[in-house]
Amino acid sequence: MQKQVSDILELVFLGNTVQQILIFMGIMLVGYLFKTVLSRLLSEILFGVVVKRFNTDVSKDEFKRLLVTPLGNLTFLVFLYIAFDQLTYPPELGLPAQDEIGLKRILQRIYSIFLIASLTWVVMRLLDFFGLIFSKRAAKTHSKLDDQLVPFFVDFSKVIVVIIGFFIILGTVFDVNVAGLVAGLGVGGLAIAFAAKESLENLLASFTIFLDHPFVVGDLVQVGDITGTVEKIGFRSTRIRTIEKSYVTLPNKHMIDKPLDNLTLRTFRRVTFEVMLTYSTTPEQMRLICQEIQAYIDQHPRTNEDGQVRFYRLGPHSKDIRIFYFINTIEWEEYMKIREEINFEIEAIIARHGATFAHPPAAYYLPQQQ
Structure with missing residues (x-):
């Protein structure tokens, strides 16, 4: 009986033994079934490190809510790599080597893109969590300036992380000389700047808001026909809760280009x-x-x-x-x-x-x- 099982496991199908295929399927199944459990475990470990370092009052549930899904995807990608590493490509297919252009190279690059994107997602969720920590600390102070600085720098940091992730993909996946690309932008960079003119104007407007302080989070303002309380000053826009309880998002450029009446500064x-x-x-x-x-x-x-x-x-x-x-x-x-x-x-x-x-x-x- 044992010899029969051994013979079955040694059968070759598409260049792989049955044993290799079963190991592959087992790893995939384990990764799919336990990715949530493992991501929760990783979240608890990370939460313990963060609490020990920052002494935060943010709950573990909030931390898990932010990180379980991206860590689950990252965990599954790791299991996917381990599972496919157990297989060999059938030589009958005549596929080129991994360092040559072909199916192997395409699949490897697609996997690398997903892996880097998942890591970027985890880092961005960590930034959201740190934003929660510092937002709660800022809420305990009398100054409103730190209430608006925290979400701004969180958004700013997330943009930087996305840009870094993009350049890592260019450098590691597509073998692009990133340093040479940045140095050689030249006219192309100017064209991009013109294409992103509105975004750059909103970015500069956000710095103007932070430097001049025409309003802060919590102020009641009137801009054009819109009157409401400032709830968030972001990287590109400002969000206002109107008297009718609607949520209005205005570009930062709009906030400084038009006459703005800060009703909170009125004494009467x-x-x-x-x-x-x-x-x-x-x-x-x-x-x-x-x-x-x-x-x-x-x-x-x-x-x-x-x-x-x-x-x-x-x-x-x-x-x-x-x-x-x-x-x-x-x-x-x-x-x-x-x-x-x-x-x-x-x-x-x-x-x-x-x-x-x-x-x-x-x-x-x-x-x-x-």
Whole structure:
């Protein structure tokens, strides 16, 4: 029985014994089934090294979430190499040697590209993890500058890693003289620069933002028709969470080329509107209403004394009072709450003096014909 099994294992199929083919299939199966387990094990080992070195409070689950998939791919590529190393190419196929142009060389180069790409992916995920570490540390400081520097340098480092990976592929896979290529870019580099003109402008704009500090992460800004809170200043763009809770991405060039109003740097929020009363309101009522609203706004603990309440126009359908004041807060919710409180009191003042609001006809609200 043992001799029969040995004879079967020694049978040759396409230039390989059955034993070689079984070993190949076994390694492939082990690699496919255990790549996730091995990647988790490698993640735990790496996490232990990082925690020992950086004393981080980032959880192990976050680390695994970033690294399990790229490490799994890298592990499977290693098993793939070991498995194919067990086989021999059938001489009957007449394939050229590995150092000659042919199937062997093409497959070897494709494998090298995938291997380098997987290593690059692992390094980029490690950079993301270090970004998490330093982001959590930056969140504990009072300065907002480090909150925006961390994601910027993470993105910048990832671009550098991708460029290095690309040059490694050129040098090791395609035998390109990278040093000579970089030195000889010349006119070609100029053409690339023109093709990447917009990206370069956004990159320079990002450095301008970091040097001039027109805004930082967490500031409420208005750029054109967009108003929202800056959540991230990246390598190429700035991301803003609008008041409507949508997520807007603007190129950095757009952020410095257009007028930008940093609403966070305001000490007060302005409120201005009109109150329209009926023509049955007497001059004495108008005077007392204006005086009482003015006194209330001046004495309110969250406004300054620059507010103005004026009977400023005899409109076609009403007597109009313009109210103008400032609220000393930059928080939107608090601003709305204080404004509502003042509006209720204005309405109560008007009611106490026996005046009523005017109701212009419907045509008043229609757009005027040109």
